[in-house]
Amino acid sequence: MTEHVLSPQGQQCLQALMRVWFEFERQLGRVPLLQRLDRGQFSKADYCQLLLNWRQQVIEGSRWISRCASSFDRDYSDVRSVIIGHAREEHRDYEMLERDYVAAGGNLTDIQQAPRNIGTEALHGFLMYRASQPNPVDLIGAMWIIEGLGQKMANDWAAQIDQTTAGDGSYTRFMRYHGANDDDHMQKLYQLIDRLCQSPAQLTAIVRTARVTARLYCLQLEEVDHE
Amino acid sequence: MSVYITSSGHFLPGPAINNDQMEPLLGLVHGKPSRLKRRILQSNGIQTRHYAIDAQHNTTISNAGMAAKAAEHCLTQSFLGKRQIKMLSAATSQGDIVLPGFGSMLQAELGLSDIELHSSHGICSSSMMALKAAFTNLKAGEQPNALVVASELTSRLFKASRYEAAGSTLDFNAEFLRWMLSDGAGALLLETQARGQCFRIDWIRSFSHADAYPVCMSVGYPTESDHSKSWQDYASYAEAEAAGALLIRQDVRLLENIVKLGVDGYLRLISEGRIQPDKIDHVLCHYSSHYFRGKIFDMLQRAGVGIAEPKWYSNLYTRGNTGCASIFIMLDEFRRTQHYKTGDTIICMVPESGRFNNAYMQLTVVDA
Numbered sequence: 309m310t311e312h313v314l315s316p317q318g319q320q321c322l323q324a325l326m327r328v329w330f331e332f333e334r335q336l337g338r339v340p341l342l343q344r345l346d347r348g349q350f351s352k353a354d355y356c357q358l359l360l361n362w363r364q365q366v367i368e369g370s371r372w373i374s375r376c377a378s379s380f381d382r383d384y385s386d387v388r389s390v391i392i393g394h395a396r397e398e399h400r401d402y403e404m405l406e407r408d409y410v411a412a413g414g415n416l417t418d419i420q421q422a423p424r425n426i427g428t429e430a431l432h433g434f435l436m437y438r439a440s441q442p443n444p445v446d447l448i449g450a451m452w453i454i455e456g457l458g459q460k461m462a463n464d465w466a467a468q469i470d471q472t473t474a475g476d477g478s479y480t481r482f483m484r485y486h487g488a489n490d491d492d493h494m495q496k497l498y499q500l501i502d503r504l505c506q507s508p509a510q511l512t513a514i515v516r517t518a519r520v521t522a523r524l525y526c527l528q529l530e531e532v533d534h535e
Numbered sequence: 536m537s538v539y540i541t542s543s544g545h546f547l548p549g550p551a552i553n554n555d556q557m558e559p560l561l562g563l564v565h566g567k568p569s570r571l572k573r574r575i576l577q578s579n580g581i582q583t584r585h586y587a588i589d590a591q592h593n594t595t596i597s598n599a600g601m602a603a604k605a606a607e608h609c610l611t612q613s614f615l616g617k618r619q620i621k622m623l624s625a626a627t628s629q630g631d632i633v634l635p636g637f638g639s640m641l642q643a644e645l646g647l648s649d650i651e652l653h654s655s656h657g658i659c660s661s662s663m664m665a666l667k668a669a670f671t672n673l674k675a676g677e678q679p680n681a682l683v684v685a686s687e688l689t690s691r692l693f694k695a696s697r698y699e700a701a702g703s704t705l706d707f708n709a710e711f712l713r714w715m716l717s718d719g720a721g722a723l724l725l726e727t728q729a730r731g732q733c734f735r736i737d738w739i740r741s742f743s744h745a746d747a748y749p750v751c752m753s754v755g756y757p758t759e760s761d762h763s764k765s766w767q768d769y770a771s772y773a774e775a776e777a778a779g780a781l782l783i784r785q786d787v788r789l790l791e792n793i794v795k796l797g798v799d800g801y802l803r804l805i806s807e808g809r810i811q812p813d814k815i816d817h818v819l820c821h822y823s824s825h826y827f828r829g830k831i832f833d834m835l836q837r838a839g840v841g842i843a844e845p846k847w848y849s850n851l852y853t854r855g856n857t858g859c860a861s862i863f864i865m866l867d868e869f870r871r872t873q874h875y876k877t878g879d880t881i882i883c884m885v886p887e888s889g890r891f892n893n894a895y896m897q898l899t900v901v902d903a
Contacts, residue, residue: 319839323802326834330799333792334747346749348760494830498837 314502321505322498324515325452332453332522333460339529345468352473356414359482361532363405364424368432369454370399375439376447384443387503390496394451404482411479427528434524438517445504448497449518453525455493462487538673540734540898542724543867544608546601546686547854551583552717560590561713562695564705571707575714584717584855586690594691597631598720602686603644605720605863613724615680620647622672622681626655626665626859628689629754641684651678658752659821660741660887661685662721662859663894667739669725679727686720687858692754692783701779708759711785712752717855721863729903732877734870738809741894742800751789751888759786790888793822797886798831800893805840809897812840816879818847819865821856822886848873861885877902 314322336342341358344350377391409419424432438444466483469475477484505511552560554576558568587596596604602625610617623642630637636654651672655665662685669681691697693713698705729735750756755766757778769775797820804810835841850868857864862885875881881898 314837314839316839319837322834322838323805323840326831326838327799327802327806330795330802333795334744337747343749 314498315506317507317511318498318502318505321501321511321514324511325449325501325518328449328515328518328522329452329456331519332456332526335522335526336460336529339526341529341532345465345472348472350469350472352412352475355469355473355479356409356412358529358532359405359409359412360414360419360422361425361428361528363402363409363419364422365428365431365528366402366405368424368428368435370395370401372432372435372439372447373451374399375436376444379439379442379444381443387500390500394496401482401485404485408479408482412473412475425528425531425534427524427526427531431521431524431528434520445510446513446517448500448504449514449516450521451500452497452518453521455497457525458486458493459490462490536674536676536727537729538670538725538727538736539729539901540723540736540866541726541728541730542609542613543863543870544605544610544612544722545720545864545867546604546608547585547719547864548587548596548601549585549589551853552586553583554581557584557714560586560588561690561693562592564695564698569710569714571710572714575711579715579856580852581715581855582852584857585719587688587718588690588694592694592696594688597644598627598629598686598688599631599637599640599644601688601718601720602627602637602641602684602722605686605722605860606641606645606682606684609682609684609722609724609867614730615724615726617645617647620650620680620682621678622651622653622669623647624653624655624665624669624672624681624683626657626661626683626685628656628658628661628687628858631688637686641686647682657859657892658887658889659859659861660885660889660892660894662862663739663741663883663885663896666723666725666896667741667894670736670739673725673727676727681725682722683725683863684720684722685860685863687716687860688718689716689783689858690718692781697776697782700776701782702777708784708786709779709782711787712783715785715856716783717857719854719857719860719864721857721860721865721867723863723866729901732900732902734881734898735901737897737899739894739896740800740804740809741892742796742803743890743892744796745890745892748789748792748891749786750890751792752783752785753889754783755780756784759784785888792891793886793888793893794831796891796893797822797884798835800886800895801884802840804895810882810895811880812842814880815842815846815882817869817873817875817881818842818884819862819869819881820847820849820884820886821851821861821865822884875900 373395461483466480625638638654757780766775766780879900883896885894
């Protein structure tokens with residue numbers, strides 16, 4: 309991939325976002341649920357519990373991203389187009405997740421009626437708040453974390469879950485689906501970083517939002533065990 | 536106070552062993568050729584290496600013996616005699632005996648008197664930790680010089696009889712390192728005065744992430760997943776060996792994290808202002824550059840901090856992966872054979888997979 313060379317500001321932003329991501333992966337490595345998955349001490353019930361907790365955030369995810377798109381004014385109409393496209397692609401992903409939950413032995417009404425966990429409350433609240441600000445350029449930081457997670461789910465977790473629960477891939481479709489079109493997604497992200505990170509203040513805001521998103525995401529995963 | 540690497544040395548036991556000669560030397564496990572060998576060798580790219588055991592599985596030279604040879608090689612080219620050496624800092628993954636420390640055994644082998652001693656224990660990064668202990672000791676003005684030696688004799692673990700003793704099955708993770716690691720030793724002499732054209736150590740830093748990741752390379756547990764019992768918890772060592780608790784294992788699933796953490800440390804040092812990517816002239820990395828390809832490599836390029844291919848130097852392909860000794864053997868050969876000029880900046884990186892400790896060092900070529 310040589311097409312797109314980032315601006316110096318964009319490059320600094322990418323360096324910082326890579327570090328936020330690596331730090332996030334280390335935080336994930338300390339989440340008890342994921343440590344158990346790593347050790348192969350993870351049951352189908354654990355997986356269902358994970359999906360049950362996750363669904364609420366996936367549903368809210370489509371809302372903050374739509375809100376984010378609508379908060380960009382006319383000067384950012386190009387960005388708005390990209391984000392609307394993204395929101396449209398993903399806003400019904402939760403249905404796939406629900407099907408996985410049922411395929412793994414869960415009861416549809418249980419997942420549909422489950423409340424948000426504490427981490428999800430915090431993450432959703434934060435993202436909706438940021439998305440409601442005029443021209444929320446910092447949310448590229450949140451997208452960075454969530455795109456990275458999608459790839460991690462598809463490349464690591466789905467296989468680990470199938471292996472430890474003796475699955476055949478029939479109930480990890482939602483996770484695997486996020487590995488599709490990786491390169492295309494990365495390309496879009498790079499372009500957005502370049503477009504949206506044009507000053508040191510924007511860089512600081514993007515990195516801060518990425519870090520908050522990462523921390524709250526971990527909190528959400530930590531809370532899966534607390535329900 | 537500045538600290539300089541004023542001499543270096545290495546020792547590689549026996550003749551260079553090519554890929555076809557490996558298995559006859561290490562032995563067929565249960566009389567059968569390995570099915571994984573070709574695949575693993577292909578991915579690590581190593582062509583030749585050295586072993587301190589022969590085909591009859593006699594040890595031809597001890598670990599401390601190799602370390603001493605490397606140290607002597609280093610000293611013969613230095614301005615110092617043995618009597619003038621003030622500190623010995625030694626590293627290995629596994630000495631010839633369990634106790635006392637490797638440094639003590641090496642000191643006796645070398646015949647160094649009245650020195651200050653440090654032994655560093657770990658895997659690939661233990662040499663960098665030994666180096667840092669010596670570096671800071673000199674920096675603090677405690678000593679005017681230190682000999683730092685790293686040595687590995689892992690082939691003892693790769694004898695066919697070891698695997699046979701552990702039962703019939705040989706899984707990928709237990710076999711992986713058999714086609715990866717080999718023997719050798721490297722030594723560096725540190726002084727607080729420069730001599731001719733030599734390397735000033737600008738800084739040494741490491742970042743360890745054992746709290747966030749499981750064990751990746753180990754000896755002592757019966758399997759990757761069963762950590763309830765270590766080799767010392769069995770009624771006899773024979774039982775520990777039969778359970779596979781003395782095999783060296785690599786959890787290959789976790790290896791990808793090395794690259795990520797290697798990049799993470801690199802980016803940290805950039806943001807701290809320690810590394811300036813455009814000033815780097817040479818990179819010596821314990822892992823070869825092809826591990827750093829792919830998505831992250833592409834990301835580094837985009838982020839404007841990639842390092843051009845011609846700046847990477849490695850002798851892993853011909854000298855083998857000698858664990859903690861690798862970086863010293865590499866730096867020694869670089870010093871002797873490569874072209875560099877006064878003012879050049881050299882970055883050394885040792886990402887260790889044991890439980891993820893990544894060490895970095897910056898050197899500047901100076902002229903006294």
